[in-house]
Amino acid sequence: MFRHLCLIKHDRFVVYLCQKRLNKYYYKVYGLNICSELELPELSPVQNIKEDVIIGFGKVPEHLPKVRGSGVLFEAALNDFLFKFEGIGRYRVQYGRRIIIQPEREALPAEIRLILLGSCIGALLHQRGMLAIHGSAITDGKQTTILSGQSGVGKSSLAAGLLELGYSVIADDISVIGLNGKQHFIVENGIPHLKLWKDVLVHLNQDVDLTKVRPQFEKYRKPIPVLEDPPPTLTRLIILSASNSTDFSYSEILGRDKFHLLRNNTYRLQFIDKMNQTEAHFRNLSQLVNSIQMFHANRPHYPQNILEFAKYMSEIIFKT
Amino acid sequence: MPEAKKNIVWLASYPKSGNTWFRIFLSNLFSDSPQAVNINELTETTMSSNRSIIDSYLGMHSSELTAKEIDKLRPQVFKRFSDEKEGTAYVKTHEAWTLNSIGNPIFPKEITKGVIYIIRNPLDIVISYSYHNNESIDKTISILNNDFSKLCEKKEKLNIQTQQILTSWSSHVRSWTDDSNLPVHIIRYEDMLDHPLKSFKRAVDFLNLKYEESEIINAINNSSFDTLKEMETSDGFLERGIYSEAFFRKGESNEWESELLETQINEIVKYQHKIMKRFGYLKESE
Numbered sequence: 072m073f074r075h076l077c078l079i080k081h082d083r084f085v086v087y088l089c090q091k092r093l094n095k096y097y098y099k100v101y102g103l104n105i106c107s108e109l110e111l112p113e114l115s116p117v118q119n120i121k122e123d124v125i126i127g128f129g130k131v132p133e134h135l136p137k138v139r140g141s142g143v144l145f146e147a148a149l150n151d152f153l154f155k156f157e158g159i160g161r162y163r164v165q166y167g168r169r170i171i172i173q174p175e176r177e178a179l180p181a182e183i184r185l186i187l188l189g190s191c192i193g194a195l196l197h198q199r200g201m202l203a204i205h206g207s208a209i210t211d212g213k214q215t216t217i218l219s220g221q222s223g224v225g226k227s228s229l230a231a232g233l234l235e236l237g238y239s240v241i242a243d244d245i246s247v248i249g250l251n252g253k254q255h256f257i258v259e260n261g262i263p264h265l266k267l268w269k270d271v272l273v274h275l276n277q278d279v280d281l282t283k284v285r286p287q288f289e290k291y292r293k294p295i296p297v298l299e300d301p302p303p304t305l306t307r308l309i310i311l312s313a314s315n316s317t318d319f320s321y322s323e324i325l326g327r328d329k330f331h332l333l334r335n336n337t338y339r340l341q342f343i344d345k346m347n348q349t350e351a352h353f354r355n356l357s358q359l360v361n362s363i364q365m366f367h368a369n370r371p372h373y374p375q376n377i378l379e380f381a382k383y384m385s386e387i388i389f390k391t
Numbered sequence: 392m393p394e395a396k397k398n399i400v401w402l403a404s405y406p407k408s409g410n411t412w413f414r415i416f417l418s419n420l421f422s423d424s425p426q427a428v429n430i431n432e433l434t435e436t437t438m439s440s441n442r443s444i445i446d447s448y449l450g451m452h453s454s455e456l457t458a459k460e461i462d463k464l465r466p467q468v469f470k471r472f473s474d475e476k477e478g479t480a481y482v483k484t485h486e487a488w489t490l491n492s493i494g495n496p497i498f499p500k501e502i503t504k505g506v507i508y509i510i511r512n513p514l515d516i517v518i519s520y521s522y523h524n525n526e527s528i529d530k531t532i533s534i535l536n537n538d539f540s541k542l543c544e545k546k547e548k549l550n551i552q553t554q555q556i557l558t559s560w561s562s563h564v565r566s567w568t569d570d571s572n573l574p575v576h577i578i579r580y581e582d583m584l585d586h587p588l589k590s591f592k593r594a595v596d597f598l599n600l601k602y603e604e605s606e607i608i609n610a611i612n613n614s615s616f617d618t619l620k621e622m623e624t625s626d627g628f629l630e631r632g633i634y635s636e637a638f639f640r641k642g643e644s645n646e647w648e649s650e651l652l653e654t655q656i657n658e659i660v661k662y663q664h665k666i667m668k669r670f671g672y673l674k675e676s677e
Contacts, residue, residue, distance in 0.1 A: 142447075142448050142449060142450040142471065143448050143449050143450065143464050143467040143468055143471060144449050144450045144451060144464070145450040154450065154451075156451075185455055186451065189451060189452065189455070190450055190451045221442070221443050221551070222442050222443065222446060222452055222453070222454050222549070222551075223442060223454065223549045223550060223551040224551070268547060268548045268549050269547035269548070270545075270547050270548035271548075273547075284455060285455060285457075287457045288457065288546045288547075289546050289547040289548075290454075290455075290549075313551075314627075314629055315627070315628075315629065315631045316627065339450065340447075341447050341448075341450060342450065
């Protein structure tokens with residue numbers, strides 16, 4: 072009897088199937104209206120929308136019929152993308168319009184959502200020909216800056232520091248470029264959470280009583296206020312780095328390096344040519360690159376001093 | 392996946408054993424210029440734990456994966472890296488040669504051209520490694536003597552590199568030289584210091600690289616300790632430990648004779664004597 076109950080309790084797939092019959096959830100993120108059969112508590116709910124994207128459950132094949140390119144965990148074709156992670160599930164992203172999920176029986180909901188809202192949304196944005204930069208976007212209400220750079224360099228940590236100083240965070244990890252009514256570039260509102268490691272939360276004296284990104288490690292989702300006003304114009308992009316220097320430093324990026332670095336900091340760049348989206352991507356980059364200033368900013372690896380770096384960066388970003 | 396290319400050379404060593412020195416030698420050897428290459432622009436090599444490369448082939452953030460999951464996937468990452476690489480790739484690693492949770496070697500044989508394994512007296516490693524990490528000698532000895540030692544292990548913060556299984560010094564040596572079943576060329580750090588031309592030339596021959604002796608001598612001179620130390624003093628070195636004052640500190644052997652206490656020497660020898668003896672770091676009678 073107890074064994075039977077345990078099986079039901081842990082069979083999360085059953086829960087999803089029930090959800091499928093009962094619920095539809097509506098959200099807005101990256102300028103897209105989303106209708107999902109899977110509840111996505113990370114996103115901002117909305118009502119009465121005409122959906123741009125549908126997320127649902129269904130059968131997903133082991134492989135795509137026509138593969139243009141692949142990675143260890145993904146296969147890509149024109150308007151078709153497959154992501155599979157053993158123990159979590161398979162995902163199929165098609166025509167920039169729908170995502171089908173086939174979760175595995177032992178998959179945790181948070182883990183299903185982690186891949187959905189990361190690589191799968193990234194693939195969907197590329198299919199739609201949208202430009203997504205790997206980085207966090209911040210604003211003082213007048214202008215927007217993207218903090219980019221490789222994983223682990225401290226983009227989210229710096230965004231958390233700037234949030235402490237009173238600035239607003241528009242997006243974390245994925246900054247999707249859009250246009251406002253005046254045809255100025257903006258960053259669309261992203262997922263209203265910062266994903267922060269415990270050491271950063273402790274360093275900033277913040278509560279760690281938050282939801283973990285995955286139960287296996289100490290990385291948490293810290294909710295951030297959703298920006299109500301239209302996002303201000305994107306004016307700057309900063310490529311962060313960390314080194315064993317003792318001081319903060321920054322320098323402007325000029326000429327061809329701007330394009331090269333902007334391209335290299337595209338979110339899931341490796342999907343693009345395999346999806347046959349290289350031309351659209353090139354066009355997007357070319358349009359954006361001349362409209363923004365770009366800088367390198369470097370901080371010492373050690374000691375970690377997030378607030379000091381945030382103060383230094385706020386001077387560069389918002390006061391020069 | 393197409394047929395595997397045997398085009399990866401693993402530059403393997405326990406930390407602070409001369410791996411960076413060998414990489415700088417290779418960069419100088421491959422350089423078209425007779426001038427010494429800038430130590431902050433070593434483009435010829437990458438690292439087995441480089442998160443950016445792993446993320447790129449996976450298609451997701453490795454920071455959202457456990458170490459066990461990453462190691463399960465890394466053989467496939469390396470195979471794809473090998474497949475896309477034109478010519479030979481030189482990949483630095485401080486990891487021990489190990490199998491992942493599903494029994495596959497993390498460093499796959501089918502893509503391996505060879506292994507340069509650099510070995511150094513553990514009595515000298517502890518001194519160098521303790522400076523590098525700004526840790527005590529005793530703490531560093533406990534790392535060298537621990538079969539479960541890992542690098543970049545902390546679960547509450549993100550490292551630019553993924554977690555690496557280090558093991559104890561002896562297990563590390565054995566893993567590459569006995570267990571891996573890969574073509575391994577072993578170089579002693581002490582021989583690189585005492586007989587540089589002979590040591591580096593043998594490595595060049597093992598790698599099947601075609602260079603004149605004069606070119607090898609030039610590369611050795613351009614990667615001499617004094618040159619590297621001067622470059623680091625003048626421009627810094629990106630690979631310097633975050634807690635240490637300099638990466639290129641002394642570049643000597645047998646520093647242990649004046650730096651280690653008798654008890655510390657005994658503690659290392661007690662755990663490592665078999666491999667130390669095998670590689671000439673202990674007299675036959677010891």
